[in-house]
Amino acid sequence: MLITKKRGIVWVVAMGVVLLCSAAGRALDQSDAPESVTIGLLEELYEPVEFDHAGHTEMAECSDCHHHTAGTVTQRWNCKKCHTNPLEGDTVSCADCHSPNRFDSQYLATLDNPELYHVEKPGLKGAYHLNCVGCHQEQGGPTGCEDCHAMTEAGEQRFNAGRYSPAP
Amino acid sequence: MKNKIINRRSFIKGGFGGTAATVLSLKSARAAGDFDHYPDSMGVIVDLNRCVGCRSCEAACNKEQGLPEPEKPFNDYSVFDAHESGGHGGAGRRTDETRYTVVNKYELPEIDHPLYRKSQCNHCLEPACLTSCFVNAYTKTPEGAVIYNADVCVGCRTCMIACPFYIPTFKYSSAFSPRIMKCIFCYDTRLKEGRPPACVEACPQEALTFGKRVDLLEIGRKRIRQNPGGYVNHIYGENEAGGTAWMYLSPVDFGEAGFDVHVPHEPVINFVRDFLSIVPMVLVIWPALFAGFHLLANRKEQNKHHHIDGGEE
Amino acid sequence: MKLFASEKQEIPISDHFKPDGSRWTLKEKLLLGLSFDDYRKQLVRNPLNWLILIIFAIGVPIIVERFVFGLGSVTHGSNDYPWGLFLAFGLFGMVPLSASGFMLGTTVELFGRKDFHPIERLALLNGLLGYFFAVIYLQVDLGMPWRLPYPMVVSLGPAAVLFLVAWHVATYLSVQIAEVLPSFFEWIGWLKGKRMIRSMVLCLTIAGIILSTLHQGALGALFTYPAGKLHPLWMSANFLWIQFLCSAVFGGLSMLIIVSTLSKWFLAWRCDNQFLDSLDKLTLGLAKGAAFAMITYLGIKFMAIAHDKEWVYLFTGWGQYYLLELTIGVVIPMMLFAFAVRNGNAQMARVAAFISVFGVLWNRINTALIGFNWHMYQEIPHWKEVAITITIFTLYLATYRFILYRLPILYAWKGEK
Numbered sequence: 001m002l003i004t005k006k007r008g009i010v011w012v013v014a015m016g017v018v019l020l021c022s023a024a025g026r027a028l029d030q031s032d033a034p035e036s037v038t039i040g041l042l043e044e045l046y047e048p049v050e051f052d053h054a055g056h057t058e059m060a061e062c063s064d065c066h067h068h069t070a071g072t073v074t075q076r077w078n079c080k081k082c083h084t085n086p087l088e089g090d091t092v093s094c095a096d097c098h099s100p101n102r103f104d105s106q107y108l109a110t111l112d113n114p115e116l117y118h119v120e121k122p123g124l125k126g127a128y129h130l131n132c133v134g135c136h137q138e139q140g141g142p143t144g145c146e147d148c149h150a151m152t153e154a155g156e157q158r159f160n161a162g163r164y165s166p167a168p
Numbered sequence: 169m170k171n172k173i174i175n176r177r178s179f180i181k182g183g184f185g186g187t188a189a190t191v192l193s194l195k196s197a198r199a200a201g202d203f204d205h206y207p208d209s210m211g212v213i214v215d216l217n218r219c220v221g222c223r224s225c226e227a228a229c230n231k232e233q234g235l236p237e238p239e240k241p242f243n244d245y246s247v248f249d250a251h252e253s254g255g256h257g258g259a260g261r262r263t264d265e266t267r268y269t270v271v272n273k274y275e276l277p278e279i280d281h282p283l284y285r286k287s288q289c290n291h292c293l294e295p296a297c298l299t300s301c302f303v304n305a306y307t308k309t310p311e312g313a314v315i316y317n318a319d320v321c322v323g324c325r326t327c328m329i330a331c332p333f334y335i336p337t338f339k340y341s342s343a344f345s346p347r348i349m350k351c352i353f354c355y356d357t358r359l360k361e362g363r364p365p366a367c368v369e370a371c372p373q374e375a376l377t378f379g380k381r382v383d384l385l386e387i388g389r390k391r392i393r394q395n396p397g398g399y400v401n402h403i404y405g406e407n408e409a410g411g412t413a414w415m416y417l418s419p420v421d422f423g424e425a426g427f428d429v430h431v432p433h434e435p436v437i438n439f440v441r442d443f444l445s446i447v448p449m450v451l452v453i454w455p456a457l458f459a460g461f462h463l464l465a466n467r468k469e470q471n472k473h474h475h476i477d478g479g480e481e
Numbered sequence: 482m483k484l485f486a487s488e489k490q491e492i493p494i495s496d497h498f499k500p501d502g503s504r505w506t507l508k509e510k511l512l513l514g515l516s517f518d519d520y521r522k523q524l525v526r527n528p529l530n531w532l533i534l535i536i537f538a539i540g541v542p543i544i545v546e547r548f549v550f551g552l553g554s555v556t557h558g559s560n561d562y563p564w565g566l567f568l569a570f571g572l573f574g575m576v577p578l579s580a581s582g583f584m585l586g587t588t589v590e591l592f593g594r595k596d597f598h599p600i601e602r603l604a605l606l607n608g609l610l611g612y613f614f615a616v617i618y619l620q621v622d623l624g625m626p627w628r629l630p631y632p633m634v635v636s637l638g639p640a641a642v643l644f645l646v647a648w649h650v651a652t653y654l655s656v657q658i659a660e661v662l663p664s665f666f667e668w669i670g671w672l673k674g675k676r677m678i679r680s681m682v683l684c685l686t687i688a689g690i691i692l693s694t695l696h697q698g699a700l701g702a703l704f705t706y707p708a709g710k711l712h713p714l715w716m717s718a719n720f721l722w723i724q725f726l727c728s729a730v731f732g733g734l735s736m737l738i739i740v741s742t743l744s745k746w747f748l749a750w751r752c753d754n755q756f757l758d759s760l761d762k763l764t765l766g767l768a769k770g771a772a773f774a775m776i777t778y779l780g781i782k783f784m785a786i787a788h789d790k791e792w793v794y795l796f797t798g799w800g801q802y803y804l805l806e807l808t809i810g811v812v813i814p815m816m817l818f819a820f821a822v823r824n825g826n827a828q829m830a831r832v833a834a835f836i837s838v839f840g841v842l843w844n845r846i847n848t849a850l851i852g853f854n855w856h857m858y859q860e861i862p863h864w865k866e867v868a869i870t871i872t873i874f875t876l877y878l879a880t881y882r883f884i885l886y887r888l889p890i891l892y893a894w895k896g897e898k
């Protein structure tokens with residue numbers, strides 16, 4: 001298993017709480033945002049990532065990552081068709097919308113709902129990486145796996161890297 | 169007719185003479201073409217726009233399937249540049265007995281970043297490997313996986329000849345227990361229990377989307393529609409080889425990203441049907457025809473002998 | 482052997498009894514009526530035997546290596562070219578060249594052309610040995626040779642073309658053994674067995690035609706699986722099987738011309754006069770058949786291209802290679818055959834037969850190795866693969882010779898029949 005559920009959920013909840021502290025119904029201010037967020041979704045193979053949230057708020061708009069939930073209007077034409085309300089959503093945490101278990105059978109069963117529009121909403125891991133890596137590629141941020149993630153021993157085992165490198 | 173493949177195969181398993189077998193072989197080959205696929209079977213759609221070539225999928229597959237240690241670590245990206253050493257005619261690395269899946273890199277002038285493409289068994293709806301196997305070593309499961317049974321395989325490697333995607337590989341290194349090595353959609357460890365395959369789960373980019381094949385087609389079409397210019401308007405695998413469970417989206421013509429665009433859009437068995445249809449004719453007509461010839465010839469012979477000196481033998 | 486045969490009255494053995502009235506023992510028959518020492522001398526004197534020995538000395542260890550260390554140790558173990566020389570030459574090449582058995586069987590037994598009788602047995606033996614060694618090649622190539630009977634008894638996949646090949650080659654091999662057995666029975670002197678087979682000969686022959694038609698065609702149909710991998714000029718979903726069948730007809734006939742010629746050249750002491758005297762005439766008869774088959778074959782080739790609208794390919798490099806194959810492998814020998822028949826020139830028919838057999842082998846190799854994966858790199862077989870192929874072929878020749886020396890194939894048994 002890539003995602004160690006327990007610890008993953010703990011920090012996700014923590015992040016939610018932090019973000020929810022700000023009063024609903026008002027555009028989030030940069031100052032409301034957490035200084036940094038610890039992301040441990042891949043913690044089996046990689047050390048948790050200390051995400052410098054504050055730093056990133058200086059480089060990007062809230063809506064670049066939080067779409068329409070952070071109280072700023074999204075720029076994406078496809079989202080704008082429905083999400084016109086510039087107000088802050090009830091929740092802004094990534095994990096509240098993006099499932100960490102995107103491909104388990106329960107989740108997949110929800111896709112059978114014919115009313116569902118967001119049939120291909122990425123899972124949590126996909127959402128992070130698609131957003132982060134996409135922007136890093138454009139803006140020249142680091143894009144290598146180990147630029148952000150330090151491998152754990154289990155990771156080295158998985159990748160036959162470091163101590164577990166194949167004998168030359 | 170959900171279990172058609174399975175049924176018609178176990179039906180034939182009785183064991184009988186060669187002649188009867190060939191007559192039946194025709195029937196079942198026909199049936200293969202009319203086979204309606206398992207409607208709820210699963211699949212994966214691979215989006216070349218998303219793949220970043222991290223090789224996490226390769227690493228995950230290696231561990232999940234207990235494959236041998238790789239030559240180079242999975243986070244060594246120099247493997248992408250060693251096309252020549254792949255021995256695949258510069259077509260990049262290919263699957264072999266040590267790896268069920270490989271990622272290859274394609275640098276194309278029209279896009280500013282390299283493209284990566286993961287390949288593995290595409291789990292065809294009417295698998296050529298399955299239909300060409302004369303000991304029935306392959307099974308298409310209702311979940312969508314094409315799995316292989318090493319216990320009956322004789323190692324003739326016809327499946328490797330028949331597979332239009334060059335996927336099955338042979339354990340040439342082994343003298344006493346060789347076998348076909350190929351991706352099995354993580355059937356025994358995951359798919360059977362409704363869990364996504366290891367490579368899908370490992371992919372950070374969700375370049376691999378797992379789901380019901382019908383839903384994936386919809387997702388694919390939606391991505392194409394919503395990113396005008398972002399994708400070519402084709403889902404590779406929707407119709408290739410009669411349709412596959414693993415499908416691909418690409419921003420460039422598939423040929424440029426190393427896909428074989430000449431793969432026919434019908435199941436491979438269709439090409440063999442012509443021959444199979446003559447089998448019963450030969451079986452039925454030949455004996456009568458040639459026995460007739462024999463009688464005619466002998467009559468002539470006898471007449472001749474009567475004229476000369478009467479036959480001996 | 483020529484020498485001994487001219488020296489000694491009583492050999493070559495063609496009767497159960499020595500001139501003095503006593504019976505030849507089996508051991509004496511095996512030793513060709515020579516003393517053990519003479520037999521050895523005879524072996525040592527023949528340079529061909531030394532060549533065979535050298536080939537075996539190199540090849541046999543490599544075959545052992547293949548079975549101890551796996552296929553990968555003697556081939557490139559290519560996943561792109563799963564079938565190499567063993568099958569391209571050994572199976573796809575040997576089987577059409579062994580079509581002589583069913584054709585002569587049909588000609589003599591069904592069509593009542595008793596004039597072909599003197600070479601019927603040679604044709605049957607050529608068929609039997611060709612198939613037998615094709616199976617040997619297959620056994621070397623199969624990953625798990627010990628599972629050879631699986632498609633018959635353990636797990637059946639009857640929808641596959643190879644299933645048909647397996648069953649038919651197996652059945653046909655038994656048919657051919659039965660067809661060759663009479664010569665063996667005459668030789669050991671068990672007449673009851675011979676009569677038994679004689680009574681089944683019609684059934685065997687008809688079974689032979691059916692099985693041959695189908696599996697010769699099936700070998701072609703096998704290459705319609707890799708429909709997209711095989712070059713379009715060689716690939717034809719509709720006609721490939723009939724092309725294989727048709728080329729097996731002239732391939733088998735030409736092979737028969739070759740073996741009969743070689744027998745005449747090198748085994749004249751073993752042939753009887755009936756064989757030697759009628760050979761030229763029969764060769765021309767075979768040549769006629771081959772020429773007709775070739776014209777049919779060209780017609781089908783042409784039809785296949787027209788049907789799949791592949792004319793453009795003819796103007797590519799591949800097209801020229803394809804035309805070269807057809808010209809050298811089929812058109813030239815066909816014309817030679819035709820001239821030979823018209824002018825009654827058996828010698829020319831023999832030349833044509835050599836070219837034509839080469840043509841058939843070349844076609845099979847083009848289909849299985851060269852035109853296969855035409856958009857990819859070309860696989861060149863490992864030298865050990867070539868060595869094994871040659872070794873098995875040598876074993877084939879040695880076995881062939883061993884049998885021709887003894888059984889009444891090239892001569893009629895003089896004892897009771």
Ligand code: SF4
Pocket residue numbers: 288289290291292295296297298314330331332333334335336350
């Ligand atoms: S891709 Fe090849 S190996 Fe996989 S199911 Fe299709 S034919 Fe079989």
Ligand code: SF4
Pocket residue numbers: 228229230232233268269288289350351352353354365366367368
């Ligand atoms: S589905 Fe399983 S076996 Fe196939 S490539 Fe992915 S991890 Fe490997």
Ligand code: SF4
Pocket residue numbers: 218219220221222223224225226271284286370371372373374375376
């Ligand atoms: S894990 Fe995903 S992103 Fe990484 S190489 Fe494989 S398919 Fe591409």
